[in-house]
Amino acid sequence: MKSNFPQANCIVEAVGEQSATVRRTIGFNELRPGGTVSGPVLMTIADYALYVAILGEIGIVSLAVTTSLTINFMRKPSPTKDIIAKCTLLKVGKLLVVGEVTLYSEGDAKAVAHVVGTYSIPQLT
Amino acid sequence: MKSNFPQANCIVEAVGEQSATVRRTIGFNELRPGGTVSGPVLMTIADYALYVAILGEIGIVSLAVTTSLTINFMRKPSPTKDIIAKCTLLKVGKLLVVGEVTLYSEGDAKAVAHVVGTYSIPQLT
Amino acid sequence: MKSNFPQANCIVEAVGEQSATVRRTIGFNELRPGGTVSGPVLMTIADYALYVAILGEIGIVSLAVTTSLTINFMRKPSPTKDIIAKCTLLKVGKLLVVGEVTLYSEGDAKAVAHVVGTYSIPQLT
Amino acid sequence: MKSNFPQANCIVEAVGEQSATVRRTIGFNELRPGGTVSGPVLMTIADYALYVAILGEIGIVSLAVTTSLTINFMRKPSPTKDIIAKCTLLKVGKLLVVGEVTLYSEGDAKAVAHVVGTYSIPQLT
Numbered sequence A, B, C, D: 001m002k003s004n005f006p007q008a009n010c011i012v013e014a015v016g017e018q019s020a021t022v023r024r025t026i027g028f029n030e031l032r033p034g035g036t037v038s039g040p041v042l043m044t045i046a047d048y049a050l051y052v053a054i055l056g057e058i059g060i061v062s063l064a065v066t067t068s069l070t071i072n073f074m075r076k077p078s079p080t081k082d083i084i085a086k087c088t089l090l091k092v093g094k095l096l097v098v099g100e101v102t103l104y105s106e107g108d109a110k111a112v113a114h115v116v117g118t119y120s121i122p123q124l125t
Helices: A039-058 B039-058 C039-058 D039-058
Strands: A010-016 A019-024 A065-073 A083-092 A096-105 A113-120 B010-016 B019-024 B065-073 B083-092 B096-105 B113-120 C010-016 C019-024 C065-073 C083-092 C096-105 C113-120 D010-016 D019-024 D065-073 D083-092 D096-105 D113-120
Touching: A010 A039, A019 A039, A039 A065, A039 A083, A039 A096, A039 A113, A039 D039, A039 D065, A065 B113, A065 D039, A113 B065, A113 B113, B010 B039, B019 B039, B039 B065, B039 B083, B039 B096, B039 B113, B039 C039, B039 C065, B065 C039, C010 C039, C019 C039, C039 C065, C039 C083, C039 C096, C039 C113, C065 D113, C113 D065, C113 D113, D010 D039, D019 D039, D039 D065, D039 D083, D039 D096, D039 D113
Parallel strands: none
Antiparallel strands: A010 A019, A019 A083, A065 A113, A065 D065, A083 A096, A096 A113, B010 B019, B019 B083, B065 B113, B065 C065, B083 B096, B096 B113, C010 C019, C019 C083, C065 C113, C083 C096, C096 C113, D010 D019, D019 D083, D065 D113, D083 D096, D096 D113
16 A cells, blocks of 8 residues: 555655555645645545555445545644645445544644545445 | 632633633533534534633634634533543734634543634724 | 424424425523624534425435534624524535534524535435 | 635635635645545635635625534545535624535545534624
8 A cells, every 4th residue: 555646746644544644745736835845635635545445444445435534724834844644534335434634744743634524435336 | 720610611721822711611501402512502612712722822812703604513512521622723923813623521632623713803903 | 394493402494305494592501702602603603504494305314413603703693683594505425424504593685604515425325 | 805815725716695716726735544535624625615605795704704614524535536625605794603514525526524603703893
């Protein structure tokens, strides 16, 4: 799993028990006016971290889909540091998975954003 | 702070650094059909835990108001166990506080619900 | 359906196509310091409006349960006016229903709060 | 305002009283496995629609920042239709703006996703 998934431009750093850590390098394309990482980029990384944590828990479920996502932006991310996203699954049900993701600028202990997301697991019938 | 606040029917168990734990006894009035704790009761407890954690951090700010709250219900709470709510503040800014609360039926390590809330801190002008 | 459901202290005013309107009388028990309606009371009313709209759409499903709820508090409700909640269902799926609720102090066109909630529909197996 | 903002790849279709409509053409880069528009693309469009509606209401406030965003995904978007996002502001306060956005695949009356977002308005001091 520690490979680069091109579509999200993220690197999977770790997949553990109901958890995952992913990293995204930040460059010019990820910035917005004001010299900070854009909100949609943070949402993309968080969504990806949730997806990786779910894969690590229940295996490849390629049709798992996000059903909801709530993000709170808390601090201005550094424009020159990677974003590190740490995901913990809060519930792994048959139909629904709930997880949270905390996002950091690398090297700073204070989170830049927090996400709670839910994924629906498709049923084989 | 370890006193009983009658309006929320909650007991403050602990207030720490950017955190708080509160407890609510569950009785007939807190249940809904199906023999479980009603959702609004869980929201009330979470809102209260956030409020206590903020008081513990920045002192009495009687006009602090909740500006948003997102709750995910994850498991059916026990109708006979107290609800324990553990709050951690994620950001304590001048204008806005963000915190999360995880709710448990006492004695069960799996959370019954998870809340993210934001509080606005009124400015003295 | 236009009867009084004692558990939520709400009156169902209307149930239409994928919609519902409910009312709750506000008295001393619904207020918080500062002379306004407490947040948990608003959440309770919104949750109830969602439930009524779902009942109106798919019939009595007594085990339908709220899976998530996001509330944004926007204005201070009047302590002396009823709260009116207008719910519109955004999606009625087999497994999941999504709806929004806008809450008003009666007679004021500006909303006091806005809610998005999801309900899970239990599957008969 | 009816010009193309390159950074979000969106076209502003209309800006009205506390509202805005924007469009985004969908191509290969916006799709995910399963042949549907990716969630982060929908979040990006919604965030942009909110930003445009706020600009239309209070003028250029280049440092206005998203503080929270909740998205519910409701239906699978068409991979071959543009996404149309309709934003309505629910509250325009001095410090905080709250708005909702409903997202459609062009030509389909049923929404693919619904967003509630909050923006913080920086204070000049």
